[in-house]
Amino acid sequence: MDRRQRVIVGLLWISVAGVMALTLEPAIPSSASAIARLFVVVLALFLAVVYLFDPWGVLSRQPFH
Numbered sequence: 577m578d579r580r581q582r583v584i585v586g587l588l589w590i591s592v593a594g595v596m597a598l599t600l601e602p603a604i605p606s607s608a609s610a611i612a613r614l615f616v617v618v619l620a621l622f623l624a625v626v627y628l629f630d631p632w633g634v635l636s637r638q639p640f641h
Contacts, residue, residue, distance in 0.1 A: 577635050586628035593620035 577585075596617045605611045630636055 577638075582627045582630065582635060586624045589620045589624035589627060593617045593624065596620065 593616075596613055600610065600613055600617070605614050625631070626634065
């Protein structure tokens with residue numbers, strides 16, 4: 577992936593995390609659905625970091641090409 581595509585995908589993951597964060601309540605999650613929503617937010621932010629910064633060089637190596 578080139579830099580432009582990675583930025584677009586990273587921003588999409590940030591927007592997914594933002595939309596899911598809007599569904600969370602400000603209290604500590606107590607139900608399974610709230611914990612699942614929190615997990616999705618954390619996962620989306622992790623994927624955004626991977627696409628934006630490529631810390632381990634996974635995207636630049638192109639392992640599946």
